[in-house]
Amino acid sequence: MGLEEEIEDLREEISNTPYNKSTEQHIGRLKAKLAEKKEKLERQSSSGGGHGYAVEKTGDATVGLVGFPSVGKSTLLNALTNAESEVGEYEFTTLDVNPGMLKYNGANIQMLDVPGLIEGAAGGRGGGQEVLSVVRTTDLVVFLLSVFEIQHYDRLCEELYANKVRLDTSPPSLSISKTGKGGLRVTTTDDVALDEGTIKSVLREHGYVNADVTIRGDCTIDELIDGIQDNRVYLPSIVAVNKADLIDKDYLPTVEENLREHGLDPEEVVFISAEEERGLDALKEKIWEALGMIRVYMDKPGRGVDYEEPLVLREGENTVDDALRKLGGSLDERFRFARVTGPSAKHDEQQVGRDHELQDEDVMRVVARR
Ligand SMILES: Nc1nc2c(ncn2[C@@H]2O[C@H](COP(=O)(O)OP(=O)(O)OP(=O)(O)O)[C@@H](O)[C@H]2O)c(=O)[nH]1
Incomplete structure (x- = not known):
């Protein structure tokens, strides 16, 4: 039987199996098998090359x-x-x-x-x-x-x-560390509804024999497989x-x-x-x-605040440190502190360090060594 047929058979079996607590482990195993076979098929069909576009990303x-x-x-x-x-x-x-x-x-x-x-x-x-x-x-x-x-x-x-x-949605919080022996040891937080047996059978289908596995927060079988295969965007x-x-x-x-x-x-x-x-x-x-975009208006020595061309950051990459990196040049090495006025500041001209998180429409002046 070819891979494609095997995939079809698995799909059919999954859709014909009612989902409940007693079938969960079985479905978990089938879904994991299916995911593995799909990956395999993809690897085979993409080995011919010609895959992917070269898109040069530019802008913020x-x-x-x-x-x-x-x-x-x-x-x-x-x-x-x-x-x-x-x-x-x-x-x-x-x-x-x-x-x-x-x-x-x-x-x-x-x-x-x-x-x-x-x-x-x-x-x-x-x-x-x-x-x-x-x-x-x-x-x-x-x-x-x-x-x-x-x-x-x-x-x-x-x-x-x-x-x-x-x-x-965000990826499941999952960590897997392989061990030399001891089988599969699964630790979950209280809110994880998936059965331990299901989790183990999904892991086994992915080739894990000895490993410590921690799952934090509830997830479905599909989300668990996403996390294990680790190539979702x-x-x-x-x-x-x-x-x-x-x-x-x-x-x-x-x-x-x-x-x-x-x-x-x-x-x-x-x-x-x-x-x-x-x-x-x-x-x-x-x-x-x-996009979670954040404007930071730079107060440049002798030139005043530049409201025309703000420094643009993104949520999650919005510390003073991130700003310095984006500004480039030698500012990063010469940085002493920054003064921030605006939504992220407790008061005008607040003195902050590298870890300070900037917010949209802050005004920032960098004080650097000469
Ligand atoms: N009435 C109306 N027509 C629109 C609107 N937007 C696009 N059209 C028309 O819809 C048709 C298709 O528009 P395109 O912009 O070529 O669509 P596309 O999604 O780029 O199409 P593909 O190139 O085939 O992928 C054109 O005749 C447009 O003039 C709109 O807001 N209102």
Whole structure:
């Protein structure tokens, strides 16, 4: 039996087995087997080369624009990114991915129009796999849906999931250290609902015989497998609904209902018209927030505060130390302390060290040795 057939058989068995406490361990083993075989198949099919796009990332962050053909991706990209702006030199192995630079709040946000994300893309048909691999390198996924085709959202999510992109969730807290003997020793926090037997059988299918394993926080079998295989990408996502100009007020409740049916909150999506350039400010703001971007205005000796070109940081990389690294030059070595005024400061001109976490719209002056 070939790998593909084995995968099909496993899929069928999983879907035919009811999930309950008594079958959990069995399902765990099947799912782990399936995941391993899928990995193997992927390794085989990718060994022919030609995999992956070379996308040169540039700017403060990169956004992948994902949607079905003709939803208006190119129109939106043109509307959001300034054609005159310096887009820079990009090296693409093909021209299928169109880059553009969105300038917002002083930040340069690289936008990649990712076309060709079509049915079966994650299965490797139609070259979609390479395109999907571009999405894995971005910092944020922006789904673009047509106001008439909200249902496409499910399909897009499935394609990304199959390509190991996990949206709006974090990896399971899992640590595995191999030991020489003693079998599998599993420690979990109280909130972990998975059975120890299930956890062990999933680990065994992945080749672990002797190991100390700790899991903190509840997770599903699939999330556990994600954590063990350790090659998933975790990204935030937002949804924009395009062609809003084509509907009138009476149709809006229908769209909202469709959104809810597909697990989307109408309050959270951004309605836009790329063609008429409406709703774009709200979309830019949403992108900014989802990327967790932070502006720091530098107070430069003798030149005052530069409000035009802030230093742009991201949440999680927003300490004074991160700022120094991004500023470059010798400032890092000569740093003595910084003075910060703004949201992160207890008072104006607060003296802070390298560990201080900056917030959006702080003003910072670096005091350095000469
Ligand atoms: N009415 C209306 N039409 C739009 C809007 N945005 C895009 N269109 C139209 O929809 C069609 C497809 O737009 P594109 O921007 O080429 O779509 P795309 O997603 O880039 O399509 P592919 O290149 O096939 O992936 C064009 O005829 C656009 O003029 C919109 O907001 N309102």
